[in-house]
Amino acid sequence: MRIVFAGTPEPALPSLRAVAASAHDLVGVVTRTDAALGRKRVLTPSPVAAAAAELGVPVVKTDRLDAEATDAVAAWRPDLGVVVAYGGLVREPLLSLPRHGWINLHFSLLPRWRGAAPVQWALIAGDRVTGASVFRLVPALDAGDVYGERRYAVPRGATAGEVLAALADDGAELLAEVVDAIADGTAVARPQEGEPTLAPKLAIADGLLDFAEPAERVLDRFRGTTPEPGAHTTVDGQRLKVLAALRGPETALAPGALGLVGRDVLVGTGEGTIVLRTVQPAGKGPMAAADWWRGLRVADPRAGS
Structure with a gap:
């Protein structure tokens, strides 16, 4: 399949590299624009942008998946879109553009902790088990049917940064399995079950x-x-x-x-x-x-x- 990848921070890198190393064709990457970092506010590419450049993959930098971004993605003629922590919503008509739609790697056991900071809120709530889910992207926030999940027992004393790093690696393996299953027609998605909880961005x-x-x-x-x-x-x-x-x-x-x-x-x-x-x-x-x-x-x- 021809795959477009949307992601921004460090935890998206294992998934980006897994897609790049797969039998599929990574045709383009969408990430957020360069950010001013440090005391000198130096404009710095996102970790995903830097990794894509190393891989020699075309990159679109945008903070909004608007008509211009949609046209750029359409030019890549993707069969599947993959999202891992991009930092923005994929809406129509971009949502329906790839032949197989979009899938999202999310760092929780959905429907628990839908939103931007699932690992952080899981630990704040005292959850001792969390995980990663790959689901079909739909207009509602993190509400699509789930293709697969990996459960993860939170080590005693582990911080959100440490748990997120572990889930990024586990999730990349799960994502690669789901991508292959979609390609060969064996992927099965199930509706989410249970009461949703929300994980908004932390202040x-x-x-x-x-x-x-x-x-x-x-x-x-x-x-x-x-x-x-x-x-x-x-x-x-x-x-x-x-x-x-x-x-x-x-x-x-x-x-x-x-x-x-x-x-x-x-x-x-x-x-x-x-x-x-x-x-x-x-x-x-x-x-x-x-x-x-x-x-x-x-x-x-x-x-x-």
């Missing part, structure tokens, strides 16, 4: 840790918002990013109260404590929490204050 505020909650719930949010948009709290009115944390021992610390026990910086929660391992104060680089503690000049420090 910076979603990373705020609430130490009135039990320690496990605080850690769920920490893992779900690491590395993006970033877990954080405030201490003496100053923002403090939390880059590494784990469950601490049982102590009498009140929710939000900070204390040093041995060489560990602890934060009290509504039930139990959390050990801060690595933090990043405002205007500074990442550092060991114990080093940050030694430089703290607050009489009674509290997280969230």
